[in-house]
Amino acid sequence: MSAPAAGTAIRTKSPHPSKFERAIVVGASSGMGAELAKQLAAEGAHVALVGRRESELEAVAATIRAAGGRAIVAKHDVTAYEDVPRVYEALTKELGGLDLLVYCSGAQYNPDESVYDFAQDREMIEVNVIGAIAWTQLAAAHFEAQRGGTIVGISSIAGERGRRTMPGYTTSKAAMSTWMEALRNRIARYGVNVVTIKPGFVDTAKTAHLTKKPMVISPAKAAELILKAAHRGGSPSVFVPGQWQLVALIIRHIPSFLFRKLNL
Amino acid sequence: MAALPSLRNTAPWRVLDGFGISARAASRWVQPRSVDELANIIRRAADENLKITFRGNGRSYGDAALNAGQLVVDNRGMTRVLSFDRERGTIELEPGATIETMWRTGLPAGYWPHVVPGTMFPTMGGCVAMNIHGKNCFKAGPYGDHVQELDLLTASGELKTLSREQDPELFRATIAGLGLLGAVTRVKLGMKKIESGRVKVRPITTPNLNAMFDCFVERMPQSDYLVGWIDCFAGGSGLGRGLVHQANYLSAAEDPAGRALLDNDKQVLPPKIMGVPRSILWRVMKLMTNDPGMKFVNAVKYMLPETFDSSGTFTNTHVAFAFLLDSVPNWRNAYGDSGFIQYQMFVPDSTARAAMAEALEHCRKQGVVSYLGVFKRHKPDEFLLSHGLDGWSLALDFAVTPGNAQKLFAVTRDLTKIVLDAGGVFYPAKDAVVDADSFARAYGDRLTRFLDIKHRVDPQSVFQNDQARRLGLV
Numbered sequence: 213m214s215a216p217a218a219g220t221a222i223r224t225k226s227p228h229p230s231k232f233e234r235a236i237v238v239g240a241s242s243g244m245g246a247e248l249a250k251q252l253a254a255e256g257a258h259v260a261l262v263g264r265r266e267s268e269l270e271a272v273a274a275t276i277r278a279a280g281g282r283a284i285v286a287k288h289d290v291t292a293y294e295d296v297p298r299v300y301e302a303l304t305k306e307l308g309g310l311d312l313l314v315y316c317s318g319a320q321y322n323p324d325e326s327v328y329d330f331a332q333d334r335e336m337i338e339v340n341v342i343g344a345i346a347w348t349q350l351a352a353a354h355f356e357a358q359r360g361g362t363i364v365g366i367s368s369i370a371g372e373r374g375r376r377t378m379p380g381y382t383t384s385k386a387a388m389s390t391w392m393e394a395l396r397n398r399i400a401r402y403g404v405n406v407v408t409i410k411p412g413f414v415d416t417a418k419t420a421h422l423t424k425k426p427m428v429i430s431p432a433k434a435a436e437l438i439l440k441a442a443h444r445g446g447s448p449s450v451f452v453p454g455q456w457q458l459v460a461l462i463i464r465h466i467p468s469f470l471f472r473k474l475n476l
Numbered sequence: 477m478a479a480l481p482s483l484r485n486t487a488p489w490r491v492l493d494g495f496g497i498s499a500r501a502a503s504r505w506v507q508p509r510s511v512d513e514l515a516n517i518i519r520r521a522a523d524e525n526l527k528i529t530f531r532g533n534g535r536s537y538g539d540a541a542l543n544a545g546q547l548v549v550d551n552r553g554m555t556r557v558l559s560f561d562r563e564r565g566t567i568e569l570e571p572g573a574t575i576e577t578m579w580r581t582g583l584p585a586g587y588w589p590h591v592v593p594g595t596m597f598p599t600m601g602g603c604v605a606m607n608i609h610g611k612n613c614f615k616a617g618p619y620g621d622h623v624q625e626l627d628l629l630t631a632s633g634e635l636k637t638l639s640r641e642q643d644p645e646l647f648r649a650t651i652a653g654l655g656l657l658g659a660v661t662r663v664k665l666g667m668k669k670i671e672s673g674r675v676k677v678r679p680i681t682t683p684n685l686n687a688m689f690d691c692f693v694e695r696m697p698q699s700d701y702l703v704g705w706i707d708c709f710a711g712g713s714g715l716g717r718g719l720v721h722q723a724n725y726l727s728a729a730e731d732p733a734g735r736a737l738l739d740n741d742k743q744v745l746p747p748k749i750m751g752v753p754r755s756i757l758w759r760v761m762k763l764m765t766n767d768p769g770m771k772f773v774n775a776v777k778y779m780l781p782e783t784f785d786s787s788g789t790f791t792n793t794h795v796a797f798a799f800l801l802d803s804v805p806n807w808r809n810a811y812g813d814s815g816f817i818q819y820q821m822f823v824p825d826s827t828a829r830a831a832m833a834e835a836l837e838h839c840r841k842q843g844v845v846s847y848l849g850v851f852k853r854h855k856p857d858e859f860l861l862s863h864g865l866d867g868w869s870l871a872l873d874f875a876v877t878p879g880n881a882q883k884l885f886a887v888t889r890d891l892t893k894i895v896l897d898a899g900g901v902f903y904p905a906k907d908a909v910v911d912a913d914s915f916a917r918a919y920g921d922r923l924t925r926f927l928d929i930k931h932r933v934d935p936q937s938v939f940q941n942d943q944a945r946r947l948g949l950v
Contacts, residue, residue: 222498222885222908224814224878294485301545353489353502357544359813402813 253281497815532599538908673737685716
């Protein structure tokens, strides 16, 4: 809504757009991130794929381009926090602005209960929390200024409770969910759509080792549900698929003295 | 010494706005505490190809102190009074010191700033950059006229002392230079000797625009301050109707009791206005900040007589008279999240009557009416990019809403054409909408000379901001 003469100066709140024109997907080399990138491109978005594994990113980008979509690629390790502004600025410049940022990078270890591994816990916090903060807050500052934009953070239902089987992971996802909630409370009033996604089991490399995966869905299905939530606007926090909402409600209310006895 | 972390990668981000709220940008932000720290930041920013703008209290209405994606250097870490000479009335201040600091330092010794704007919060850095003016600009000239000397830290790291004797060309380009030539680190100014802590105010109702011009012409010789308020909703024979406020300093002989008011504690803004505490007044105003509400408020303000005695005057403390805008803290919030823009037109004496009548009439016809019109007389000054001219100014505050934005910008483009056809200029402290071609047309050869100096003292163009890029100043 800015007049040519007013340059970048004046922006008024704009309605939530029906489609995303320019998107960055952080953690796009595989799983949900790769699917999100493909589906966004199929909707017509110009997508920037960010991740550590350049060849995988290129492969996803090639698929997108083969289908007639537009994609660019940036090799970046989300724990190289000081690189985030440079990568963000280079990509938004190339895309000509930004409507959507998806933070999909995640580290997950499910160590045996006899293991106390600080390096793994630290990595999960660094990737799932600090990396998420570095990326989403930069987008938040720009989106607040432009009075619009969507930030999607892929957290997890695992963040609802601290679980004996995955202390580091559940802690990291609780922190990420809280961060996303705080961000929403801070900037939703400026017309920025801050979306928290809490998936249950998604059939990806991260869950390959698990034997029991109730209500498991494919990454493609997860991506579809995530985009649906992002398109809806109104800064929702959603479980993917939605049935997990009921499970989460129950889990959140199990008293601590009982919860510690459950093999969760 | 270990290498300092990169500003580009580690400086915090801030979302900052112009005073009009409507212009905003996310940028990196730092607040140096000393000249050394400032010099260090400038050097690092230049090395990292980050562009710097300076920012004080954010009182420029548009994008003058915004720098999207780049670096904002906040001068409010440097706020000291460096010296005050009670005999001569000269004061030296750091760039983050405000007009408030200045009057509070001077008043107990019987000095008032020669020039103050309608708010006491602008910093010295901002006042230099914009060469601000007050309600006495027809007589006292702008702020720059009272600056005796200043220190400028340039992109090369050199600290230059500038005055009318020492490097006068750079002195005259730095004042009103929009902060594009370097960081002002010290300003030395003269202050005005006063004998009373109050002024005598005479309100005069003017039934139309011509009457307002005539009133100024008649009253200027015997006035210290003159400001006009215009009801922009009025049309027909009442087009440009309003009120003029004339104010005069009082001598000790005229106002013996006024001496006791040369006391900072006596210089207070009214705690309540029409029974409403000042701190929440903007919320009340917000209810009225729409076309019908403001039409009503303007009409009431025009009709309602002010309290004065049989001489037709009343007295006001300097603070209450000068800083009317501060009487309602956060008044800008009454405009809501989309804010407002101020469009201030400066036109020469010979064309002013016609140009301003045309502007007011055009706004009315387009249904884009200013909620506040402020009218002043100016005089030319020596500063290269100054808005000062032998003419008049009319400041118009327009609400911005998601619905009216495009129409409003179209109207401001028309106003810009009126200003240019009248041979007028623009004032960057207020501007959010003028384009580079119009600015170049208004300033002509002066802009060329400014750009020559800019290229000489800042060849890498380290000092930039959103407005400077928009106006083609870098």
